[in-house]
Amino acid sequence: MTRAETFTKYILGFLTIFVVIALYAPIVLTIFYSFYKTRKGKVDWDSFSYEPYTKLIFEKQILESLVNSVYVGLVTVVFSVLIGFYFANYYHTHKGKMREFLQFVIFLPFLLPPIISGLALLIFFREVGLPRSLNTVVIGHTIFVLAIVYKIILNKLETLKPSLMESAYDLGANKLQAFWYVLLPNIKLSLVIAGLLAFTISLDETLITLFLIGDDTTWPIKLWAKMRVGFSKQVNASVTLILILTTTLVLLIAWIISKSEKKIMY
Amino acid sequence: MTNIINYFQSSIWTIVSFIMVTIIILIPLLSFLSYSFFTVDNVEIIHEFSLYNFKEFLTGEIYIPTFFRTLLLALTVMIACMITGYPIAYFLAMYAHRSKYFILLILIIPLFMSYIIKIYMMRSILGYSGLINKLLMMFGIISEPSEFFLYNQNAVIITLIIILLPLIIIPTFTSLEKIPRNIIEATYDIGCKPFQSFRYVIFPISLPGLIVGAVFVFILALGDFVTPQLVGGTSGFTYGKIIYSNFGMAFNWPFGTALASILLIVSVIIILLTNYLTRKT
Amino acid sequence: MSSILELQNISKNYGSSVVLKDINLSIENNEFFTILGSSGSGKSTLLRIIGGFVKPSGGDLIFNSKVINEEPIFKRPFNTVFQDYALFPNMNVYNNIGFGLKIRKLDPKTITDKVEEVLSIVGLNDFKKRMPHELSGGQQQRVALARAIVCEPKVILLDEPLGALDAELRKQMQLFLKDIQKKIKTTFVFITHDQEEAIFLSDRIAVLNNHQFEQVGSPKELYYNPKSKYLASFFGECNLIDGTVDHINSDIITINTAFGKINVKNKYKNISQNQNVTFAIRPEQIFLNQNKDNNSFSTKVDRVEFKGAVTNIILNFPKNIKIKVQINNAEEQIAINENDQFNIYFDPNFGNLFVND
Numbered sequence: 049m050t051r052a053e054t055f056t057k058y059i060l061g062f063l064t065i066f067v068v069i070a071l072y073a074p075i076v077l078t079i080f081y082s083f084y085k086t087r088k089g090k091v092d093w094d095s096f097s098y099e100p101y102t103k104l105i106f107e108k109q110i111l112e113s114l115v116n117s118v119y120v121g122l123v124t125v126v127f128s129v130l131i132g133f134y135f136a137n138y139y140h141t142h143k144g145k146m147r148e149f150l151q152f153v154i155f156l157p158f159l160l161p162p163i164i165s166g167l168a169l170l171i172f173f174r175e176v177g178l179p180r181s182l183n184t185v186v187i188g189h190t191i192f193v194l195a196i197v198y199k200i201i202l203n204k205l206e207t208l209k210p211s212l213m214e215s216a217y218d219l220g221a222n223k224l225q226a227f228w229y230v231l232l233p234n235i236k237l238s239l240v241i242a243g244l245l246a247f248t249i250s251l252d253e254t255l256i257t258l259f260l261i262g263d264d265t266t267w268p269i270k271l272w273a274k275m276r277v278g279f280s281k282q283v284n285a286s287v288t289l290i291l292i293l294t295t296t297l298v299l300l301i302a303w304i305i306s307k308s309e310k311k312i313m314y
Numbered sequence: 315m316t317n318i319i320n321y322f323q324s325s326i327w328t329i330v331s332f333i334m335v336t337i338i339i340l341i342p343l344l345s346f347l348s349y350s351f352f353t354v355d356n357v358e359i360i361h362e363f364s365l366y367n368f369k370e371f372l373t374g375e376i377y378i379p380t381f382f383r384t385l386l387l388a389l390t391v392m393i394a395c396m397i398t399g400y401p402i403a404y405f406l407a408m409y410a411h412r413s414k415y416f417i418l419l420i421l422i423i424p425l426f427m428s429y430i431i432k433i434y435m436m437r438s439i440l441g442y443s444g445l446i447n448k449l450l451m452m453f454g455i456i457s458e459p460s461e462f463f464l465y466n467q468n469a470v471i472i473t474l475i476i477i478l479l480p481l482i483i484i485p486t487f488t489s490l491e492k493i494p495r496n497i498i499e500a501t502y503d504i505g506c507k508p509f510q511s512f513r514y515v516i517f518p519i520s521l522p523g524l525i526v527g528a529v530f531v532f533i534l535a536l537g538d539f540v541t542p543q544l545v546g547g548t549s550g551f552t553y554g555k556i557i558y559s560n561f562g563m564a565f566n567w568p569f570g571t572a573l574a575s576i577l578l579i580v581s582v583i584i585i586l587l588t589n590y591l592t593r594k595t
Numbered sequence: 596m597s598s599i600l601e602l603q604n605i606s607k608n609y610g611s612s613v614v615l616k617d618i619n620l621s622i623e624n625n626e627f628f629t630i631l632g633s634s635g636s637g638k639s640t641l642l643r644i645i646g647g648f649v650k651p652s653g654g655d656l657i658f659n660s661k662v663i664n665e666e667p668i669f670k671r672p673f674n675t676v677f678q679d680y681a682l683f684p685n686m687n688v689y690n691n692i693g694f695g696l697k698i699r700k701l702d703p704k705t706i707t708d709k710v711e712e713v714l715s716i717v718g719l720n721d722f723k724k725r726m727p728h729e730l731s732g733g734q735q736q737r738v739a740l741a742r743a744i745v746c747e748p749k750v751i752l753l754d755e756p757l758g759a760l761d762a763e764l765r766k767q768m769q770l771f772l773k774d775i776q777k778k779i780k781t782t783f784v785f786i787t788h789d790q791e792e793a794i795f796l797s798d799r800i801a802v803l804n805n806h807q808f809e810q811v812g813s814p815k816e817l818y819y820n821p822k823s824k825y826l827a828s829f830f831g832e833c834n835l836i837d838g839t840v841d842h843i844n845s846d847i848i849t850i851n852t853a854f855g856k857i858n859v860k861n862k863y864k865n866i867s868q869n870q871n872v873t874f875a876i877r878p879e880q881i882f883l884n885q886n887k888d889n890n891s892f893s894t895k896v897d898r899v900e901f902k903g904a905v906t907n908i909i910l911n912f913p914k915n916i917k918i919k920v921q922i923n924n925a926e927e928q929i930a931i932n933e934n935d936q937f938n939i940y941f942d943p944n945f946g947n948l949f950v951n952d
Binding site for chain 3 (some may be wrong): 496
C-alpha cells in the first residue's frame, strides 16, 4: 500500500465512524432520555430511574398500539410470505413476457414513494366501501413488503438446481409431496428471513399507515400523535423496548443469513 | 393431449396471477389516477371527468415552485448521500476485510429503527439548544446558538440524510464487493496508479449500484411528508406536505391525487430510466 | 543469451506456514520458462512475487541486474495473464487492450495502430467491439494475452492461463501461445500443473515440490534424467522396481530385484555395495521379444490396454510386481493376448537408479 492509500484508508475509516455516530445519535438520545431527566436543557445526572419502564404497564394506549402493531405485523408476515412465495414460484417456473410484467407490478409499491401507495389504497378502499381499520393497514403493509419477500424467495429458488424437483417427480412424488418434502425444506430459511424482515418493516411503517389507519392506532401512529404534546418518559421507554426488539430481529436475520451461506459453501 | 392440459394449467395460473396483482396493486393505482380527474364540491366528490385539478396545478402560485424546490431538495439529499455513502461503501469493501459485514450490519440497523423517533430526536439535536449547537459552541466555532439547523430546509435535508443514508450504502457496497480481486490487480499490472485504477475500472463497475441506491434515496426524499412536517417549519414546505394536507384539513382528495399523480409520473420515469441505465452496463 | 530475471533466496511464509523457501532461479532473456507444480505447491505465490502482488518474506528479485523488491506493481515492466483472465467488464475488447497504452498517455493514433496490430496477432479483429461477457473462454483468453503483450513488457507472466479451457481448446491455445512467443520474442514465465503442457511449451521447466525446486532443466533433461524418484513418476509413466546393489564395476551396476538381476550402466557416484535402490524405467524404454543373456525376463501378460497409436502391456512378475511396457502399434504388429508368455529386455543404457534412504 502506498502512503496515499494508507492516508485514504484512515480518512475513510474516520468518515465511517462519524457516520455511525450520526446515525445512532437520535436513537441513543431516546434511550438516554428514558432513564434521565433534563431541566432547561441541562441533564440531571442524579435522575437515573427505570421507573418509566414499570409505569409503562399502566399506559393503556401505548400498550394497545403496541399490540395492534404486533397483530398487523404478524398477519402481514403470513399474507406476504404466502403471496410472495406464489409469485416467486410463478416467475421461477414460467417463461415469457407475463412474468416480467407481474414482477414489475409487484415491485411498483416498493419503488414508488410510499405516499402514492398509501393514497392509491385509500381511494380504492373508499370506492369499494371498505372502512379503514387495522385490516386495511394489513393490506397496505402486505403490498409494500411483498417486493422484498418475493425477491428473497425468488433468489433462493434460482439457486436450486432444476434437477431437484425433477428427481422428486422421477421418484414418483406428486406435486404436493414434491413441494412438501423437497422444495419446502430447501427454501424454508429464505421464508423465515423474508418473514422476519416483513415483520420488522411492518412494525415501523408510518407513511402508508397514516392514510389507511382510520380510528385505530399502531405504535408509530401513536408516536406521531403524541409528538405534538411532546414525549413522556413512558413513550421513550416504549421506544427503547421496540428498538431492542427490532435490533434483535435484524441480528437474528443476519445470523440466519450467515448460517445459511455457510451451508451453501459446504 | 398432456401438452394441452399442461398449457391449460399453466395459463390458468397465469390468469390467477394476473387477477391477483390487478386487484391488489393495479386497480388501486388506476382508481388513484382516475381520481385526479374528479373534482370536489364541499365534501362531496364529483365523479366526472375534468382537467380542473391540473389547471389548478399549472396556474396556482405555489404548486410549481414548491414542486421544483422539492425536486432540488431531493436532489441535494441524494447527492449528499452519494458523497457520504460511496466512500463508506468503498471503505467497507476494500479496507474493512473481515469486519466488513459486521460494520455493514451496524450501518443497516438504524434503517429499521423507528422512523418517527429519528425525526423527533433530530429536533432535539438540531434545535436552538440542541446537541449540535452545544457542540459547536463548546469547540468555539460559534459564539451564539445558531438557528441554521431547525425549522427550515436545512433541517429537512439533514434529517433525510440521516434516515436515508443506509439505503445508498447497501447496493453500492454490494456492487463494489462483487469486483473480483484479480480485476483490481490487473489494473495495477497494466500500469495504473491507485487513483487511475479507481477512476477507470473500480468506479465504472460500481456505478450501477450507486445509481440504484441514489434513486431510492431520491424517490423517498421526494415523497416524504412527515419529515418536513416535523422539522421543516414554515419554510420547509414540500410537495409531499401539500399532497398530505389535501387529505387532512383541506379535504380535497381529487386535487391531492392530481398532485400525487404528477409525483407518480416523475417516479415512474426515473425508475424506468434507472432500469435502462443499469441494465446496459 | 543473458539472464533477465533472477530470484535469489526468495522465501515466503504466512505466519508459521511456509509457502516457499530459498528459491534460486535465473531466467534467460526470451525463453519460455515454466514453473510446474501441483496445486498448493506455491507456484502461484512465486509468480505473484515476481509480478509484485505479494511481497517475499526474504530474498531478492533482480531484473536486469537491479534489485526490484520495492518496485510497485505498476512500475514493473511485466504484465500478467491472469488465470480467469480478469478482463475489465466495463470495457469492450478494444478498450481492454488499449487501456494500458492510454494509461501510459500514448497519443490516440499510436494506440489505435498498436491495438489493431495486436488484435491481428491474436486474431480478434472482428471482435473488438464486443464486451468481455459476450466472448467465449478461448476468446477471453486471447484478449487477456493481447492486453498483456500490447504494453510490450520485458516479461509476460502467465498464471495457469489454460486451466479453465476444455481439452481441445487447450491444445489449440498451447500451439497459439508457442507461436506468439516466437513472434514477439519476449520472455514468458508460465505456470501450470500439467506436465504434458509444460513439456510441450517450455524451453526450460522448474519443478516446484515441497516449497522448493526439485529440478530445473530442459524438458528432455527432466524426462530422461530426473533427479529424483518423485520426478521420474511425475513426468509421464514410469516403472519403479526396488532392489539392492549386488556389485559395482566401472561401467555396470548390477542390482538384485524380486525377479532377478538387472544390469544398469554406471553413471553414478553416490551408489555403493548393498544399498537399497529403486530402478526407474519408462514403459517405452522396455523391449519385447528380445532374448539376450542378461537383463532378459520371461513372464505372463496380465492386461492389454489398446490406446490408439500405442498399446500398453502390463506384465505380471513374482511378488505381485507389475511392469508396464509400451509398444508402438505402427512398428510392432503382433497380436498380444492376456496370459500369453512374453520376454522383455532392459537395455542397460536406459533407466535411472535412485538411492533409497
